Amino acid sequence: MTDLIPITALGTAAAETTRIGQYELHENTGLALASLSCADDVKPFGLALPEPGKMTQDPQRRSAIWMGQGLWLIAAQDQADSDFAHSLGEELGPTFAAKITEQTDAWVAFDIKATSEGDIQAVLERLVNLPFSATGPGCAVRTLVHHLSVFILRPNRQEITFLGLRSYAESLHHVLEASLRK
């Protein structure tokens, strides 16, 4: 185990949670990510690979997110410090003609939790030019938020995750925080 100490995408030693009214904004530093390019009948961790704009999820909150033509992002909670791309390769085994690329640090994930779905709607309609119905639970839409390319993931009704490029973490965090404050 290395003795080097990582920092968060926001440059802090540990992930911070900001509470604003009925909202909680949190940088999910534990999310491990790897891209998987393969045929759509592959089932990593038993997850069915979803169609465009969708994600699939198992009870451990491991998920598969549609990312592009024949390309998915496989995500697992609390495994960011592992060599997740390698683990995914092991999971799939050598028989699959899959191409896997480490993506954990390519992204920053901000989770917003609210007390009701209406609160989530209030945030989304200020950030995203999509009908609220297009961002229902199970969605994984790629869209723009204040000029930033993001994935919007809806694991459930009261939560939403914004997945943005790690280098834009500060800007994305500002956009989300400012929007929650307004």
Next chain:
Amino acid sequence: MTRLSGGLIDRSAPLNFTFNGKSYQGFAGDTLASALFANGVRLVGRSFKYHRPRGIVSAGSEEPNGLVTLGHGARQTPNTRATMVPLFEGLEARSQNHIGPLGFDMMAVNDLAAPLLSAGFYYKTFMWPKAFWEKLYEPAIRRAAGLGALSGQPDPDEYDRGYLHPDVLIIGAGAAGLIAALLAGRAGVDVVLADEDARMGGRLLAEGGVLNDTPAPDWVAGVLAELASLPNVRLMPRTTVFGVYDHGIFGAVEQGADPLIGPRETLWRITAKQAILASGATERHIPFANNDRPGILLSGAMRAYANRWAVTPQGAATDRIAIFTNNDDGHRTALALRALGQPVFAVIDTRNDARSLGDYTTHEGAVVSDTMGRKGLRAIEVTQGDRSTWYECGVLGVSGGWNPNVHLASHHRGRPHWDENRLCFLSEDAPQGLHIAGAAAGQGSTEAALKSGLSAARAALKTLGVKVPRMTLPQANSEPDQISAFWHVPSRSRAWVDLQNDVTVKDLKLAHQENMAPVEHLKRWTTLGMATDQGKTANVTALAVMAELTGKTIPETGTTIFRPPYTPVSLGVLGGGDTGVHFRPRRLTPTHHWADARGAVFVEAGAWMRAQYYPTPGETHWRETVDREAAAVRAGVGICDVTTLGKIDVQGADAGAFLDRIYANMMGTLKPGKVRYGLMLREDGQLYDDGTCACLAEGHYVVTTTTANAGLVLQRMEFASQCLWPELDVSLISTTDAWAQIAIAGPKSRELLARFVDDFDLSNDAFPFMGCAALTICKGLRARLFRISFSGELAYELAVPARYGHAVMARLMEEGADLGVTPYGTEALGVLRIEKGHATANEITGQTTAAMLGLGRMVSAKKDSIGAVMSRREGLVDETRRLVGFVPVDADDPVVAGAHLFAPDAPQDLAHDQGWITSACYSPHVGSMIGLGYIESGADRTGEEVIAANPLEGQHIRMKITSAHFVDPEGERLRD
């Protein structure tokens, strides 16, 4: 005080406010305009050009006169319509456009000079001398004629933005809009109902009518309560839909509910499947001599003030009231005011067959031909036939008919057409999916508006394929609405057509004489219809007057076209609220915080912020710092974050073949553990991008690109993969952000790195130049190591997961202290690469070829690749300019990038231009400034002298042509 009983104000909630420093009181529910009337304040401003005393004219967003400045300091907001400001506690308002007190404006002298200030005055008068325009005339005119002023300070207010996607957007919450919302809401579709007013109800709040025996305001309240209870309906008061854009997109601005809490304004982009325009109508006035005095209002506005706000525009309660009209609606005002016990003494009706509808005198076939009262109306002259009589009169309501608010229906260049029966413009070709209803469609009576709103909603629901619920309309009055054309009262005095811009009938006549009759010319010549009200109360009247002057019909004279915005939109809300550092997003490198803590100076590279240089105590000039950093790399070891260079992960059985087609040089033969420099060409054969390609394993490569082209190269490769060669098994994904990449450069770099790697042989034999490997560092952190060099020194690039970039940088500094490890920024990076003769975007401009870089042979003839065939065309093959180095003959002379190169005795013109300098810097290694550049036949001219001309600054500097490689031209250091 002229407050009446009744009204829709909350007398239990008094509110204090000031106007021009004087304290007043109004009530919740008041607007600033109604509160001023309630306090007997009629003079609220000065006119644009003549500085004539002016009062409030309307009760809505069309207000041309009542423009005030709200607040003070940085929050000062000019040109606010007093009619649209809901009163709040502590409101501060000031009048505009006067020197000295409002009542004694020194600029009122302009009014005396009116004969000189006619239409086209500026164009005719300030012709010469030319230099005077900017320095004298314009500043003087701007001071004399104008509206309010900005504070000049940064705007401290917050703004927000958002997006809505209703099935039906309804614009306007009057009778038509409310009934449409009710039907659509009950049908279960998503509805947004927007109204610019703080209180919904439109004219139903202003009229004294009943619906189903219920007073109109109560009926409105009932409908709003039902709409509020429907989860699919969103009520948006204080929201102006200001523009219609392509694909059913509407722009809207919502004013904050509280002036002190939350965003001041929110910009909404509304994408609606169907829309209903129920924006009502704007009353027009009738120009007559001196028709601009405070106390002269639109007749419908007087009704609104009386019924909704329980005020009249009288200076004193005994002031007599008259109405001047050409239609039945004027009589409704007389009736309404009489019902409230107000002293209406006469209705002056232009129609010969006019009859009183109540207990007041009607002067039929008569006009108001003049008025008196400098700061407020005192008397009117009524002319009937050839007999003129003066009457004492404090308030005059004027009604010239109503103009449907078809503005939004015209934003797609739909031209309204003239309806001869209703004497108004109606929209004929509204954008698809926009239904027009109510007064906006010429259906102004309550009964007609309700019918029309219901019909529009039915049409919208049918288009959506939704079952239309049954609905019975409430019983409403059908008010008389006869009108007879009458556009202005001819006079030798000035009669104002456009109150905001001080355009009179005389100005229109003059424009006509001067052949500025087309409406487009008329507008520019006279300034008619400009500024904040955009001629809402003036344009149609002006058109009709011009028609009369030209002897043509109104349709022959022209029409009126509207562009967004419907009412003024602040730049702050269009900007979306982000200012300063957050004005646009920025990308931070994984070592940004580390560099920031060391006091690095940053430079923008696209969206990236890169450390430009790292000043240390005692350094007073950036050059000092950069020279130190560059020298440290050459002598020892330096470290630099190079994460911003694009990284693209390429995998697949056909990855090698794919890269062979992307790169001009051979790449498919690259073995695992090796790196190769590569060139990409554009389709036209010019250089596109350069970088390295590392083969990590069989069928697995990492392509690096320049910082600027990172996204573009991936996009291009993705296009090639998906569209050009879908048969190739290849997968692409960006890993730019995933890895922190740090250059470790200098003769001691191996020694430093050896302290980091876990069981990895760094010797030249085991890990030679252009090698790459996956390894671990610092006891187990997975990393990638590339032996590549931009500086020309022994160098490596170390990649680690981005979250560890900060820690690795810090550890490198700790571990390398004894080796003199020095962080360096992009400036020193530039110096090092210029000294080495390496190209960047300065050299790869999109108009340069591989041959010009001296790399022509890299374009492989053994295979095809993007741009290879086109690179062999005549024009490119014949190109003789080559990249060379330059040093000034006099070592103290500067080298300027961009300077053009000429033979010493040749004329310095395009015909004799031999090339240009692409990059320049001070070289600590050479001891003078140096440059890179392209020059004709450059490969054979080493030692020759040329002139680098910089005509912009009159520089002509003697340069000696050298090799582009100032450092280690044989490349021994980097292979060492």
